[in-house]
Amino acid sequence: MSTPKKVVLAYSGGLDTSIILKWLQTEYGCEVVTFTADLGQGEELEPARKKAELLGIKPENIYIEDVREEFVRDFVFPMFRANAVYEGLYLLGTSIARPLISKRLVEIAAETGADAVAHGATGKGNDQVRFELSAYALNPDIKVIAPWREWDLSSRTKLLAFAEANQIPIAKDKRGEAPFSVDANLLHTSSEGKVLEDPAQEAPDYVYQRTVDPEKAPDTPEYVEITFRTGDPVAIDGEALSPAALLTRLNELGGKHGIGRLDLVEGRFVGMKSRGIYETPGGTVLLEAHRGIEQITLDRGAAHLKDELMPRYAELIYNGFWFSPEREMLQAAIDASQAHVEGTVRVKLYKGRASVVGRRSEATLYSEAHVTFEDDAGAYDQKDAAGFIKINALRLKLLAARARRLSGKG
Amino acid sequence: MSTPKKVVLAYSGGLDTSIILKWLQTEYGCEVVTFTADLGQGEELEPARKKAELLGIKPENIYIEDVREEFVRDFVFPMFRANAVYEGLYLLGTSIARPLISKRLVEIAAETGADAVAHGATGKGNDQVRFELSAYALNPDIKVIAPWREWDLSSRTKLLAFAEANQIPIAKDKRGEAPFSVDANLLHTSSEGKVLEDPAQEAPDYVYQRTVDPEKAPDTPEYVEITFRTGDPVAIDGEALSPAALLTRLNELGGKHGIGRLDLVEGRFVGMKSRGIYETPGGTVLLEAHRGIEQITLDRGAAHLKDELMPRYAELIYNGFWFSPEREMLQAAIDASQAHVEGTVRVKLYKGRASVVGRRSEATLYSEAHVTFEDDAGAYDQKDAAGFIKINALRLKLLAARARRLSGKG
């Protein structure tokens, strides 16, 4: 790779990406453009601007953007249409944010004439893969710099020394090592590493940052009604909300009731297993509710096909293949199923659990006339079932007859 | 179908199957053999014997058996190896019991020289399919009689009249209509129909029979440790237990903490949607725990393949194809993955939720040496990740280059 001349850096304003910023300047002597996104991680962005300026970034090279609506509308909601969970449990909160960041990095590179992008993910994790596959898929000629894979700042001590040598301000609480590592956005907060590295030990309560301990959650259940249109939530308790506003509201509700905590050991794309603590309060409520509305509005054939495709779809997102033809194919299939996934679901929130307790829809496929234990007025002829079973049984009977014949008992 | 001469009836001792018993005698003039199984439904079996005798069944034609161990060992546990859930949520508690009952019906038919079996499932549900496919798969020549599809006792009034006309004793509380219909076994209790037929209405609390209301569950969490070997649970809190004893224990624990309630609208195999309330206290704990032990002992490739195969596997069980080559193929694949699914999982039970909080195993694949944020002493070379990403990106870059070329911007 030839030396980059101008680099767009995914910049949080924190110590680590500030060190990267400086390292890019000194190591490559290149111009740095910073991109700081508000994905709903709950941090002020303006301090990042100040810090970037302090580190010598030209004002026109500082990009600070609120991308929450785009994040939820174009990434989170499409994913929830699929009921995507990775390894049965993980709602992909970190995975789904990476392609959006890469997309903006590549777009800003095009706008600013930069030939490279850089990120602060390590060489052991999934995020490096997600950032880079997305970048390459959007610009085949882009250079990607991953300082953590390149430099020799392999210990906390070396990092701090580099920071001090380069006049990077170090917040007091960053002098010591964090007891674990955190990623957050509007969908979730993840924590991993350090105190969490023994998967046999229960995670200490201070790890959780966004949900109350279920034991401390209200003693009274709360009900919420979520309304869907074409598979996406559009209103809460009858109030229409934008995607980001809706997810924010669900986060408040879920967080208050201790919903969405997950302690998981997962298989990383780079081959090792890692343990993470995830908090996805609003997403957990949303997943339940989406399944709830699908229960009455989605045909069984479509629903089962979706369930079969889902693990692959989730794996693609987890592995960083959001911008890939196969993810887009699966999305096309999933979206084709959602035209009439509409109506309202009633969810009960209580002590860490979100439970669907009711659903109604103009587009319901539930037919009381058919299913009733009462007289169905001819909607369904039970005698048809006899033929249905006989025909379904035919191949099994032929197999049984063969088994008998070959065993000499026939 | 020629007239059956001797029929083995799945007999609960209740009013409905007693009516069937009598109807078989009067309609077909055939000898009836009764089979009453203890699947853990929590009812005394001896009254069924008495009632059968009262209805004129010869003592040698009355089969009463405790099949709980076989049920859990040969049906429930194999299914849980797959983490099977139907339509994302249902633990298949009713579905998995049917093949065992059919198996015994067919075996008893062979022993007693009966040419037919009979069951009390209606023509609208899945159970008729499960009973009959299993029976035909085990004996291609067996006749199956499903009185609900044949007779004209289409109202409660007619049924009671038939009972009275035939001296079938009617318990007082059976005079009126039950407000919903129930099926139970060691794995679960399901309730459906009548008061539950409007899926928009929350199920009334009196429907739940086997789990306490989470709001009334203990205010203090309880921890339980479950030990697995080759994918199956073998001990609780260090105490080795037989399959049925273990599931019984988990049911007590789960039920006490309000765990395993599910309000579901599902797609029946016969084409309509129906609403059910399921309680699977022990099974819900077991599913969480099994996923927990797999997290550290099952390879990612195996785990993801399992997740992709699972929906089909669950569908086969739901649809009644337990005794089919394709279910057996999937079982072979699943079982091949479980050789080292062993170790102990710690689960927290609290107010309706079972959460894995720790897992440990001699066979763990979790390698702190690899995943650590600390110095890994060379276990993992981060530079390898660069090549890994580059090669994974190659096809995406070729696609991006094509898009650019064709758009004339390349």
Add this chain to the structure above:
Amino acid sequence: MSTPKKVVLAYSGGLDTSIILKWLQTEYGCEVVTFTADLGQGEELEPARKKAELLGIKPENIYIEDVREEFVRDFVFPMFRANAVYEGLYLLGTSIARPLISKRLVEIAAETGADAVAHGATGKGNDQVRFELSAYALNPDIKVIAPWREWDLSSRTKLLAFAEANQIPIAKDKRGEAPFSVDANLLHTSSEGKVLEDPAQEAPDYVYQRTVDPEKAPDTPEYVEITFRTGDPVAIDGEALSPAALLTRLNELGGKHGIGRLDLVEGRFVGMKSRGIYETPGGTVLLEAHRGIEQITLDRGAAHLKDELMPRYAELIYNGFWFSPEREMLQAAIDASQAHVEGTVRVKLYKGRASVVGRRSEATLYSEAHVTFEDDAGAYDQKDAAGFIKINALRLKLLAARARRLSGKG
């Protein structure tokens, strides 16, 4: 089912459907509308009009239509985008025609105020299922009459007697029994039954109707170039052709070279196995060519996903679920992959085989720069492969280390 008043019959003009026509009139006393479609079966349609008139059908109730373009454009080509083959070999020539016929029957029923449709498929085959599922999916209230499942004309003798008794003219060659049964359309000809019922016996040559015996095909190969756009063939040897014209041309070419013969025993949806002889000359060439153009224009991720989805897609078509949400979902996924499946494929035709020998495209993903054995000028860094392999191997190494550890040899 209440008695139908007006029925739209899929009418070929042949003896069997003429008998059905008359039977509908006499059995149900209902008005009959005939629909005769030119699907490319190679028969004149006007005789069907005359015969319908002779049997008393009012002119305004006689529908005769050339649906070849619609058939190929909206049914055959979408299916070939998927490379669909049933049970590894069958190109679904009969299956794909049924939904179109049903669609027109239902539409004509709406136009003419008919309340029922009727078809001439027997109760043992797949076609009854395909006709009826399609009809119900398009009009949930339509009645479907399948005379072969209802009447008692269970032998050739009875059929001929009925025909004679009802003044239905019987062609001389229909007096005896046909040695096998035939279905044909622009995509294929199938033959089954009678002389073909022993799957151990080679089909006699006189069964084949549309392809020459490869032994009698030209001794010199012929080349044809097929051009694709968005996954569909649009030109042959540079000449743009309509869908039906293109398939007709391919049929001539394939048939001349003995291409597309298949002797298959297949699993019917109704549970039994049957043996068929299929001739799909043009389709066989098209399948090869489509795979050929995909080889250079379809990304590997998309191609492999397509291959995995294909068997299910083919099964859905075979089983009659063309008009189902899950077929439409799969179609959406498949179509999403075909945007750049464009270019020209060169195919060699010789003695029963169509072989791709060359393909070229503006949208090619084949990069000689990358793959070359020669110096690649830095397009690909072989060292990346080392990292790629190391990371892919990591989980396998962890498994191997565990195996060693547990066996005590580690």
Add this chain to the structure above:
Amino acid sequence: MSTPKKVVLAYSGGLDTSIILKWLQTEYGCEVVTFTADLGQGEELEPARKKAELLGIKPENIYIEDVREEFVRDFVFPMFRANAVYEGLYLLGTSIARPLISKRLVEIAAETGADAVAHGATGKGNDQVRFELSAYALNPDIKVIAPWREWDLSSRTKLLAFAEANQIPIAKDKRGEAPFSVDANLLHTSSEGKVLEDPAQEAPDYVYQRTVDPEKAPDTPEYVEITFRTGDPVAIDGEALSPAALLTRLNELGGKHGIGRLDLVEGRFVGMKSRGIYETPGGTVLLEAHRGIEQITLDRGAAHLKDELMPRYAELIYNGFWFSPEREMLQAAIDASQAHVEGTVRVKLYKGRASVVGRRSEATLYSEAHVTFEDDAGAYDQKDAAGFIKINALRLKLLAARARRLSGKG
């Protein structure tokens, strides 16, 4: 990677691996053990021994083995049970040989106390991945040396210079560049590179080495009967043969009739597309025959599941994951289906095509009694089909009713 001390080299005796041998000695100063396997590639092995001795390898370090039976029995046949084809066409002839070679390399390393293995695959292809994943899966601590990724012998000239400088004898015909590259074993011969690099150009006839040009094949068809037991071929024309002998016989037959030629552009695991010419004469006949015997002995449910699993299974083998849990899971599923895949298939060989024309088996599931167009004596009740269709249609009718309702036409 620390410097290897003793290396087991996959050694063909040819120029390239001789250069590698010498390079290992000079570059790493390590002891070299050679492993030369007879996989049926059709070359004498003894010259390899002489050449190894000449290059200074100690006699006890020269391993020459005939592994043809193991190859066919334990690798080829299991793969053919799955009807495995990669990207719809490729019979995986190269892919399936690599794990066996790696297995022996690792075993010989253990026997000889070597700490490394080496192979002659380049950094652009799939074979490096297959060799190395297999090696790591069998010994997590083994070192793997891939000289083509390491050295700077990047041109033919440099290679020859190195050979001359190191007294490696160079056969006259190796002075110039080969016009394409070849890999061969008992299953197939592949050719790629150089003259084949333009996928638009038909491959010249001299590329084919193992099959006659179909145009020069016999003008008269030949028939062969292949007998199967538990999914594997065991006899030809009634003569029982060992696995390798059987495949050798099929190769002769297929090759004589020009069967098994394939011109393919495929997606490599390392991300690029490449063009190969494959000849798999016996394998092509075997695939047809295996499908033929499955047609009458394999249940539809099992067959369809196999078809759905196959692409993934083939991809795993292609990508080098033979020794992986997920391949083993799929194998378990596949093998579970083959218990009664037994009987005899009659195949017609003619001018490049192998066609099944008959099959018979004691274990047949084909039931003439059911399928017959003649009177079936009650084996099948056509009225059952009506119920079967009605129940299958129910969900489609509910969908159609909804569509009508929502459009206001209902």
